[in-house]
Amino acid sequence: MKQDRVTAVYLVETAYSLERAAASIAGEQSTGTFTAVPGETDDLKQRHGARVESIEALEETDTPSLPGAKTPPGHDGKYRRGRVTVSFPLHNFGPSIPNLMSAVAGNLYELQELSGLRLLDLELPDAFASRYTGPKFGIEGTRKLTGVYDRPILGTIVKPSIGLTTGELSDLVGKLARAGMDFIKDDELNANPPYAPLADKVEAVMAAVERAADATGKKLMYAFNITGDYDELRRNHDLVVKAGGTCVMVSILSIGLSGLAYLNQFSEVPIHGHRNQWGMLTRSPLLGIEFTAYQKLCRLAGADHLHVNGLNSKFYESNESVVRSIAACSAPLFGGYKAMPVVSSAQWAGTAPATYAATGTVDVMHLAGGGMLAHPDGPAAGFESMKLGWEAAVQGIPLDIYAAQHPSLQKAIEKYGKG
Amino acid sequence: MKQDRVTAVYLVETAYSLERAAASIAGEQSTGTFTAVPGETDDLKQRHGARVESIEALEETDTPSLPGAKTPPGHDGKYRRGRVTVSFPLHNFGPSIPNLMSAVAGNLYELQELSGLRLLDLELPDAFASRYTGPKFGIEGTRKLTGVYDRPILGTIVKPSIGLTTGELSDLVGKLARAGMDFIKDDELNANPPYAPLADKVEAVMAAVERAADATGKKLMYAFNITGDYDELRRNHDLVVKAGGTCVMVSILSIGLSGLAYLNQFSEVPIHGHRNQWGMLTRSPLLGIEFTAYQKLCRLAGADHLHVNGLNSKFYESNESVVRSIAACSAPLFGGYKAMPVVSSAQWAGTAPATYAATGTVDVMHLAGGGMLAHPDGPAAGFESMKLGWEAAVQGIPLDIYAAQHPSLQKAIEKYGKG
Numbered sequence: 001m002k003q004d005r006v007t008a009v010y011l012v013e014t015a016y017s018l019e020r021a022a023a024s025i026a027g028e029q030s031t032g033t034f035t036a037v038p039g040e041t042d043d044l045k046q047r048h049g050a051r052v053e054s055i056e057a058l059e060e061t062d063t064p065s066l067p068g069a070k071t072p073p074g075h076d077g078k079y080r081r082g083r084v085t086v087s088f089p090l091h092n093f094g095p096s097i098p099n100l101m102s103a104v105a106g107n108l109y110e111l112q113e114l115s116g117l118r119l120l121d122l123e124l125p126d127a128f129a130s131r132y133t134g135p136k137f138g139i140e141g142t143r144k145l146t147g148v149y150d151r152p153i154l155g156t157i158v159k160p161s162i163g164l165t166t167g168e169l170s171d172l173v174g175k176l177a178r179a180g181m182d183f184i185k186d187d188e189l190n191a192n193p194p195y196a197p198l199a200d201k202v203e204a205v206m207a208a209v210e211r212a213a214d215a216t217g218k219k220l221m222y223a224f225n226i227t228g229d230y231d232e233l234r235r236n237h238d239l240v241v242k243a244g245g246t247c248v249m250v251s252i253l254s255i256g257l258s259g260l261a262y263l264n265q266f267s268e269v270p271i272h273g274h275r276n277q278w279g280m281l282t283r284s285p286l287l288g289i290e291f292t293a294y295q296k297l298c299r300l301a302g303a304d305h306l307h308v309n310g311l312n313s314k315f316y317e318s319n320e321s322v323v324r325s326i327a328a329c330s331a332p333l334f335g336g337y338k339a340m341p342v343v344s345s346a347q348w349a350g351t352a353p354a355t356y357a358a359t360g361t362v363d364v365m366h367l368a369g370g371g372m373l374a375h376p377d378g379p380a381a382g383f384e385s386m387k388l389g390w391e392a393a394v395q396g397i398p399l400d401i402y403a404a405q406h407p408s409l410q411k412a413i414e415k416y417g418k419g
Numbered sequence: 420m421k422q423d424r425v426t427a428v429y430l431v432e433t434a435y436s437l438e439r440a441a442a443s444i445a446g447e448q449s450t451g452t453f454t455a456v457p458g459e460t461d462d463l464k465q466r467h468g469a470r471v472e473s474i475e476a477l478e479e480t481d482t483p484s485l486p487g488a489k490t491p492p493g494h495d496g497k498y499r500r501g502r503v504t505v506s507f508p509l510h511n512f513g514p515s516i517p518n519l520m521s522a523v524a525g526n527l528y529e530l531q532e533l534s535g536l537r538l539l540d541l542e543l544p545d546a547f548a549s550r551y552t553g554p555k556f557g558i559e560g561t562r563k564l565t566g567v568y569d570r571p572i573l574g575t576i577v578k579p580s581i582g583l584t585t586g587e588l589s590d591l592v593g594k595l596a597r598a599g600m601d602f603i604k605d606d607e608l609n610a611n612p613p614y615a616p617l618a619d620k621v622e623a624v625m626a627a628v629e630r631a632a633d634a635t636g637k638k639l640m641y642a643f644n645i646t647g648d649y650d651e652l653r654r655n656h657d658l659v660v661k662a663g664g665t666c667v668m669v670s671i672l673s674i675g676l677s678g679l680a681y682l683n684q685f686s687e688v689p690i691h692g693h694r695n696q697w698g699m700l701t702r703s704p705l706l707g708i709e710f711t712a713y714q715k716l717c718r719l720a721g722a723d724h725l726h727v728n729g730l731n732s733k734f735y736e737s738n739e740s741v742v743r744s745i746a747a748c749s750a751p752l753f754g755g756y757k758a759m760p761v762v763s764s765a766q767w768a769g770t771a772p773a774t775y776a777a778t779g780t781v782d783v784m785h786l787a788g789g790g791m792l793a794h795p796d797g798p799a800a801g802f803e804s805m806k807l808g809w810e811a812a813v814q815g816i817p818l819d820i821y822a823a824q825h826p827s828l829q830k831a832i833e834k835y836g837k838g
Binding site: 029030039040044045047048066067068069091092093094096097098099101102103105106107108109110111112159160161162163164168172188189190191192193194195227228229230231232251253254255256257258259261262265276277278279280281283284285287288289309314315316317318 | 449486487488515521527529530531578580582611613650651673675677678695698702703707736737
């Protein structure tokens, strides 16, 4: 690990040679302009230039992935793909996430020399860890606050996502808390709407959570969606903490990595990082950012929990990609900075075995909305079926065999297992 | 204009019927989940559901634009494209840009029912204007501060972008200010680097600007790149204002729309909005956001100047798209909120006639880096050649005819006109 440079790995597609494309990337993002200017000395280039570290050729294709790409005279019709590693002197921008992004992403996606560009990975020197303290709670802190060990933290998303009154919501939460649920989150569509202001919601929900805790001895973790503008982040966070809440949720792309880092400066409870809008940055295979790179920035900025979709979800993402994301979030960064991956979307008890088989870990949050709340025998049975699904998975017992002794699991299979 | 709903226009591609895709969008982003849940009453759907307002069928294609799209049983192999307009009840999220984004973008880009989705336009009710005050300076305020009327504000970008010492930079700025230049901006790669801290830069550059103003009677506008984390935005802004600076620049995608709105709460000088990283959100034609929609959010959040690339630039963007962006930035929003479009990238005197012919306006900032600084007779001649280029354009005189009487323009054509 170079302590004085940032290393970025790109997937590149170009009608030119990979060498030329790599040089364009390095030039555009450091000392270059389209024509030589006075003052651009060799010494300056040496001290501040980005450097092409390696180029690995991959496949060729006949069609450019993105529009507006230039071709060289006498172009052979081929677009070359490759993995290109470029390093940037840290002193060009210092350990600043906002300015790092201008350097490693910046105008690169618009270059005519490229018909495809995707940021695959980032290696950041320790100076970033001195500036950004990362998750304060992470996996361990979240387990401690919920009192749940040796299995995934199981929870649900408030459904319907929109429209419940504060009274309806707190009744629902009270019921789910008494059913023994570990965790509930607001929907990302539901933050501080005029029809059910966050202040009222926090007060009513936390009263229901505390009453249930008095009865059951277990305090449910509720992630209040505090997404909002800068001034609201602090105000909303303080509302939650003052009422005894143990988690705040934000839409990371709505508040930006800077907003997340700001929240992390004063947050007293885990930050549940929702990644809605992320599809925009990643669904085109030759554009944007791979989650492997992005999750590092989210963790650096302080996300304790990070959404990663789920296996066999309602989204476009492949299971392989979801599994990669789960592994990425809990791989050490600066020797720690672990975030808890949040598995969700079309989940139910039956998605536990596949998730465990593919990841080999129980250090995840596993969330089911309809897959728990719409269980034929109600949410408590839904929650139980999820626990049973994971028990079966970890013990290596086929789900239908385990279900024969466990009616709640059996009914979950009957309801959700036909899809 | 509906005052109680937000309207979003999407370009959609789907293997299903456009009707079904539109219903998925409306359902996912309001009351839906993958299975019916208790409490999702008709009354709740009525009050909080998103509504499909119109569907306009466009062309069909044989290949899906994005990966991971599902097809219906018996799929005919066609992917249908259409313009789909969906409206959302404002009371689902209130006039909040961060929560608006979770609603109009959110998880939509990941839906399997869609093989393409692009947010084309947004119509926002006046409640947003009450919450976000928009540009404080805009076109008029910027003209007043620079004293430049009836022609574009002409300026340059510091080049080399990286590596000049504070002394070298202030010498350069002093020289350019004495040459009569209207405007200079930092490069987006250069904010507050360890080798030339912003505090030193601001002090040295503003001293040079003031000395030049004493000599020439005209004060150059310098846009200091203050991009950074939240606490730095205020500190950096205050540094600039205290030193007599008249503009701050931010990379909007680095600080997020929330960061921009935060800065706009206390800014005392125009905010120069750089859009690096934007390519990620827009270069794939069936993904992301069209600038027509995004620029509205930038203006709402307070951008006084907005980068739009330039005609015949080094970037992939078509001239038509650049022209659309220029028109969009200065079209009224809430009856005002105009931002000054910033035309840049591979610009020189010769790009003025095409820009004027296509846009019919002089209300732009026209920036040239190498195209001014590398002029054979130096930057003052470069600046003069740009002014002459616009004079010729507005008067409808062909550039080479005008150049016959103006050596600085003639030399610019000789240097840059061969490309």
